[in-house]
Amino acid sequence: MEEKPQIGYSKKVMDHFLNPRNVGEVEDADGIGIVGNPVCGDLMQVSIRVEDEIITEIKFKTFGCGSAIATASMVTELAEGKSLDEALEITRQDVADELEGLPPIKMHCSNLAADALHKAIEDYRQKQAQKAET
Amino acid sequence: MVYLDHASSRPVDPRVLAFAGRYLREDFGNPSTLYSRGLTARTALEEARVKVARLIGAETPSCIVFTATATEANNLALVGGALRNRKMGTHVVTSAIDHISVINPMKQLQKQGFELSIVPVDSYGIIDLDALGRIVRADTVLASINYANDEIGTIEPIHEISEIVHENGNYLHVNATAAAGTIPIDVQAEGIDLLTLSSNELYGPRGAAALYIKKGVRLQPVLPGGGQERGLRSGTENIFAVAAFGEAAHLAAEEMHHESRRLTTVRDALIGEILAIEDAYLTGHPTQRLPNHASFRFGRIEGESILLNLDTVHDIQVATGSACTSQTLEPSHVLLAIGLKHEEAHGSVVMTLGRSNTDADIPVVVDAMEKTVQRLRAITAL
Numbered sequence A: 001m002e003e004k005p006q007i008g009y010s011k012k013v014m015d016h017f018l019n020p021r022n023v024g025e026v027e028d029a030d031g032i033g034i035v036g037n038p039v040c041g042d043l044m045q046v047s048i049r050v051e052d053e054i055i056t057e058i059k060f061k062t063f064g065c066g067s068a069i070a071t072a073s074m075v076t077e078l079a080e081g082k083s084l085d086e087a088l089e090i091t092r093q094d095v096a097d098e099l100e101g102l103p104p105i106k107m108h109c110s111n112l113a114a115d116a117l118h119k120a121i122e123d124y125r126q127k128q129a130q131k132a133e134t
Numbered sequence B: 001m002v003y004l005d006h007a008s009s010r011p012v013d014p015r016v017l018a019f020a021g022r023y024l025r026e027d028f029g030n031p032s033t034l035y036s037r038g039l040t041a042r043t044a045l046e047e048a049r050v051k052v053a054r055l056i057g058a059e060t061p062s063c064i065v066f067t068a069t070a071t072e073a074n075n076l077a078l079v080g081g082a083l084r085n086r087k088m089g090t091h092v093v094t095s096a097i098d099h100i101s102v103i104n105p106m107k108q109l110q111k112q113g114f115e116l117s118i119v120p121v122d123s124y125g126i127i128d129l130d131a132l133g134r135i136v137r138a139d140t141v142l143a144s145i146n147y148a149n150d151e152i153g154t155i156e157p158i159h160e161i162s163e164i165v166h167e168n169g170n171y172l173h174v175n176a177t178a179a180a181g182t183i184p185i186d187v188q189a190e191g192i193d194l195l196t197l198s199s200n201e202l203y204g205p206r207g208a209a210a211l212y213i214k215k216g217v218r219l220q221p222v223l224p225g226g227g228q229e230r231g232l233r234s235g236t237e238n239i240f241a242v243a244a245f246g247e248a249a250h251l252a253a254e255e256m257h258h259e260s261r262r263l264t265t266v267r268d269a270l271i272g273e274i275l276a277i278e279d280a281y282l283t284g285h286p287t288q289r290l291p292n293h294a295s296f297r298f299g300r301i302e303g304e305s306i307l308l309n310l311d312t313v314h315d316i317q318v319a320t321g322s323a324c325t326s327q328t329l330e331p332s333h334v335l336l337a338i339g340l341k342h343e344e345a346h347g348s349v350v351m352t353l354g355r356s357n358t359d360a361d362i363p364v365v366v367d368a369m370e371k372t373v374q375r376l377r378a379i380t381a382l
Helices: A011-018 A066-079 A086-087 A094-097 A104-133 B014-023 B036-057 B071-082 B100-111 B127-134 B158-168 B241-273 B303-314 B333-337 B361-379
Strands: A031-037 A041-052 A054-063 B066-067 B091-095 B115-119 B138-146 B171-175 B194-198 B209-213 B280-282 B293-298 B348-352
Touching: A011 A104, A011 B303, A041 A066, A041 A104, A054 A086, A054 A104, A066 A104, A066 B171, A086 B333, A094 A104, A094 B241, A104 B333, B014 B209, B014 B241, B036 B066, B036 B194, B036 B241, B066 B071, B066 B091, B066 B361, B071 B100, B071 B138, B071 B171, B071 B194, B071 B209, B091 B100, B100 B115, B100 B158, B115 B333, B138 B158, B209 B241, B241 B293, B241 B361, B303 B361
Parallel strands: B091 B115, B091 B138, B138 B171, B171 B194
Antiparallel strands: A031 A041, A041 A054, B066 B209, B194 B209, B280 B293, B293 B348
């Protein structure tokens, strides 16, 4: 028999929406990633502190819907304490799976969250490369 | 719980249910049959027709055709009206803020060779009457303008609109779904040829709506079949829903004067307090607006998250014009038409009051809104 379709957000999404982890901005952040566009209704910022290639602190800010907040919160939870390489492997699907599923129309929010994390790491690496050159 | 989404759905008034329940039980007859149970159903149908006609000042009850939904009534008026009268012209007109159930039938007419023009509105959502005068032509077979808008509450100057449409073009259809039962409507005095209204907005059940058709205006059916409703809308009549609709219309007519004043007072108090929140703005006209309609936008935060927070944390239900709740991921066309930027439109919240709302709800709603805004602004990237 076919499974009953999921109606609305999962409990995990609601939990991350109501109790988001790591809200804010890392002071003197080592890397910042901003993705999305307020015109589209989604803007996410992820900031990280990196020590010995490990993400020791990570925070997010989101302008967007329930999914946008939940996915950003989840991506920070997944990335905290990981090495940069491990964090780069975190995918959009990982975020959605950890949240126990997102409505198909909301999958783009999980895309943004993973992208914001990766951009923050790229930003860090670029800054490191610039430092090395000088 | 504070329910503030009456525009989207209303509970059936217990008096209406008490009146019409018998048509689901013992009086289940088909009004087309000739034995007594059928005659009982036929009587109920015609009595409902009288009550709905009275609510809007129709010249005779036979001007009222029952349909299942307002969308269906709009289709009958627009597609049925334009096709039947295409000898008058193949130009159709609507406003930039009309409901999607008016816009999409109009687009379908475009595919069938009709030319469609859209009349702009000002930042309050009021129709640009000068533009209307320029746009409506001798070959404009019909113009459709909402009586009042469901998203921003603005009430249109229907009398002036009617004069312009009739001076320059042919028929005026008015989608009065948001307005009927809440504010007085007089189709004859206001010069309206076709008007849509719906049962649920009057605290009747879903499954019944009506199209008023001025005497002399010809339409062709969108749903041909057994010929019910003077051949304009075939299908065995939903006696329960129609009888309930009639009773709801009767009660709305009786109570409208008192209820609209009561709602206006609650609405204005609510608007005053919500606007005290930082970066909160009213959408729609401040005074020429539906008595039960309080719509806002909140800067730097998004509507779906506001809606979700209000519902799960505070048990308050509202609506939003944000893109994140639409299937197309586009924000409300109404908000864009009144000049809001996309990011402003995303912060929209629409509160529509009803019989269940009182002054006592105001502090609860304001407190919930303040807390919601504060929490989401602490999270926002803007």
